[in-house]
Amino acid sequence: MSANLSPIRRALISVSDKAGLIDRARKLVDMGVELVSTGGTSKAIADAGLPVKDVSELTGFPEMMDGRVKTLHPVVHGGLLYRRDFDTHVQAANEHNIGAIDLLYVNLYPFEATVAAGKGFEDCIENIDIGGPAMLRAAAKNADFVAVCTDGVDVDKVITDMEANNGATTLKTRRALSAKTYARTAAYDAAISNWYVAQIEAEALADKEKIKAPALRAFGGQLKQELRYGENPHQKAAVYTSPDSRPGVLSAQQVQGKELSFNNLNDTNSAYELVAEFDPADRPAVAIIKHANPCGVAVGETSLEAYKAALACDPVSAFGGIVALNCPLDAPTAEAITQVFTEVVIAPGASEEAIAVFSKKKNLRLLLTDALPDPKAPSLDFRSIAGGMLVQERDTGRIELEDLKVVTERAPTEQEMKDMLFAWRVAKHVKSNCIVYAKDDSTAGLGMGLVSRVDSARLATIKAQDAAKAAGWSEPRTKGCAAASEAFIPFADGLLQAIEAGATSFIQPGGSVRDEEVIAAANKAGVAMVFTGMRHFKH
Numbered sequence: 413m414s415a416n417l418s419p420i421r422r423a424l425i426s427v428s429d430k431a432g433l434i435d436r437a438r439k440l441v442d443m444g445v446e447l448v449s450t451g452g453t454s455k456a457i458a459d460a461g462l463p464v465k466d467v468s469e470l471t472g473f474p475e476m477m478d479g480r481v482k483t484l485h486p487v488v489h490g491g492l493l494y495r496r497d498f499d500t501h502v503q504a505a506n507e508h509n510i511g512a513i514d515l516l517y518v519n520l521y522p523f524e525a526t527v528a529a530g531k532g533f534e535d536c537i538e539n540i541d542i543g544g545p546a547m548l549r550a551a552a553k554n555a556d557f558v559a560v561c562t563d564g565v566d567v568d569k570v571i572t573d574m575e576a577n578n579g580a581t582t583l584k585t586r587r588a589l590s591a592k593t594y595a596r597t598a599a600y601d602a603a604i605s606n607w608y609v610a611q612i613e614a615e616a617l618a619d620k621e622k623i624k625a626p627a628l629r630a631f632g633g634q635l636k637q638e639l640r641y642g643e644n645p646h647q648k649a650a651v652y653t654s655p656d657s658r659p660g661v662l663s664a665q666q667v668q669g670k671e672l673s674f675n676n677l678n679d680t681n682s683a684y685e686l687v688a689e690f691d692p693a694d695r696p697a698v699a700i701i702k703h704a705n706p707c708g709v710a711v712g713e714t715s716l717e718a719y720k721a722a723l724a725c726d727p728v729s730a731f732g733g734i735v736a737l738n739c740p741l742d743a744p745t746a747e748a749i750t751q752v753f754t755e756v757v758i759a760p761g762a763s764e765e766a767i768a769v770f771s772k773k774k775n776l777r778l779l780l781t782d783a784l785p786d787p788k789a790p791s792l793d794f795r796s797i798a799g800g801m802l803v804q805e806r807d808t809g810r811i812e813l814e815d816l817k818v819v820t821e822r823a824p825t826e827q828e829m830k831d832m833l834f835a836w837r838v839a840k841h842v843k844s845n846c847i848v849y850a851k852d853d854s855t856a857g858l859g860m861g862l863v864s865r866v867d868s869a870r871l872a873t874i875k876a877q878d879a880a881k882a883a884g885w886s887e888p889r890t891k892g893c894a895a896a897s898e899a900f901i902p903f904a905d906g907l908l909q910a911i912e913a914g915a916t917s918f919i920q921p922g923g924s925v926r927d928e929e930v931i932a933a934a935n936k937a938g939v940a941m942v943f944t945g946m947r948h949f950k951h
């Protein structure tokens with residue numbers, strides 16, 4: 413037998429999630445492996461009629477303190493950690509009656525799922541596994557001799573290896589399993605640490621104390637899928653899920669269509685976050701996204717009406733876009749979407765008829781979720797920069813009608829107020845600098861991602877003119893529209909451009925040193941302006 417092969421004679425199995433346990437345990441027993449297990453696992457294996465030794469027989473201690481202490485014993489950790497090729501280690505093992513454990517299979521207490529289920533503090537604490545990670549880390553350190561498994565897929569790999577190697581595993585397999593194990597325990601601890609930070613921050617907030625950034629931040633993720641490539645074909649990429657239970661593109665069920673690409677995932681995420689700003693209990697909303705920016709957003713009496721209005725804003729850019737709905741997809745909307753080349757559609761559900769309509773377009777990806785993401789739910793936003801990572805709270809800021817402060821001589825009409833708030837909701841999701849023109853529950857022109865705000869206003873104007881031409885309208889929909897700027901306008905020029913396009917109301921955060929100048933320009937043109945007092949930069 414090669415030096416790289418290590419036979420498996422004894423396995424310790426301790427699993428919270430017992431799915432698939434018995435089949436795997438049986439295969440190991442059939443290959444002559446002796447099983448040792450903790451309470452619940454041992455009972456499940458014994459109940460299936462398989463031979464198993466309880467770990468307390470090894471340790472000489474019962475499981476105690478509500479399971480907080482089961483496997484934390486030198487006979488377990490020694491069995492996992494001793495080097496079989498060091499005389500002193502072998503001697504110590506013999507002296508203290510420590511038998512080798514060659515295979516460890518542990519899946520941990522479901523801490524992440526407990527948090528996701530919204531359980532209370534004590535429940536979450538009790539679901540922090542101590543003995544499991546301790547054993548996993550010990551076994552992973554001794555990869556020269558021990559195979560370590562954190563899930564059933566790992567056990568299957570080990571069994572395949574054993575079948576090919578006369579009951580032994582290869583060093584290559586064991587090292588790969590060790591690398592995976594340390595990522596698992598790191599991700600587990602990251603989830604615990606981040607949950608703890610969130611608890612502390614909530615308490616600080618309640619006590620009106622300053623929230624301090626934690627001195628150390630841990631991040632963990634579970635590979636969901638290797639992607640064909642990244643933003644460009646020469647970039648390798650993969651997508652990982654994090655314990656954050658926010659519904660969206662990663663929790664969605666893909667009903668049909670090709671594999672999602674890196675850009676699809678990113679753009680679909682943007683689309684769904686945007687459309688979720690609109691309460692489905694109010695009316696259906698549809699957003700069409702290209703390159704993570706909207707090219708049309710609308711609310712309608714039906715989702716078909718909303719889709720048509722969103723499409724009318726920029727039908728050229730909608731080609732190859734992502735469509736997001738805040739309500740289940742119905743057949744008439746599905747029919748309309750199939751008339752335009754669309755990459756992805758995401759919605760909180762779909763009717764059978766709508767699914768049947770899409771089935772004729774095999775490449776169109778349809779993603780369905782159980783719920784919309786909550787725009788107000790707190791979570792974190794990460795961005796990598798050279799040498800580190802920027803971490804911020806997700807932008808949960810939300811302005812309601814009563815938050816708006818009228819700063820001009822003319823107060824907005826009720827319709828202008830509605831249009832401004834609609835434009836503001838969209839502007840939050842448009843790359844800065846942005847200007848959004850909106851009228852009658854739909855965008856009329858969008859200017860995004862430009863280095864000058866006045867240029868964004870110009871672009872939005874041109875887009876509105878192009879849309880009018882494409883639709884054969886006598887004038888662009890910017891006549892009498894509301895304009896939104898996601899950050900304050902530093903000079904009157906951006907406002908004047910919007911007024912030239914036909915805007916009669918303007919919404920912006922305010923707070924520029926030249927606010928007075930800008931307000932005076934609005935007054936001169938008879939434009940109504942409101943301040944939100946909140947900015948939505950998106951870089």
Ligand SMILES: NC(=O)c1ncn([C@@H]2O[C@H](COP(=O)(O)O)[C@@H](O)[C@H]2O)c1NC=O
Pocket residue numbers: 426427428429449450451452453454479480481482483484518519520521540541542543544545
């Ligand atoms: N305390 C310990 O010594 C300990 N040793 C193993 N566990 C965990 O106990 C669970 C299995 O328990 P049971 O076999 O009783 O269903 C596994 O998720 C394992 O990771 C422990 N539990 C918590 O730390």
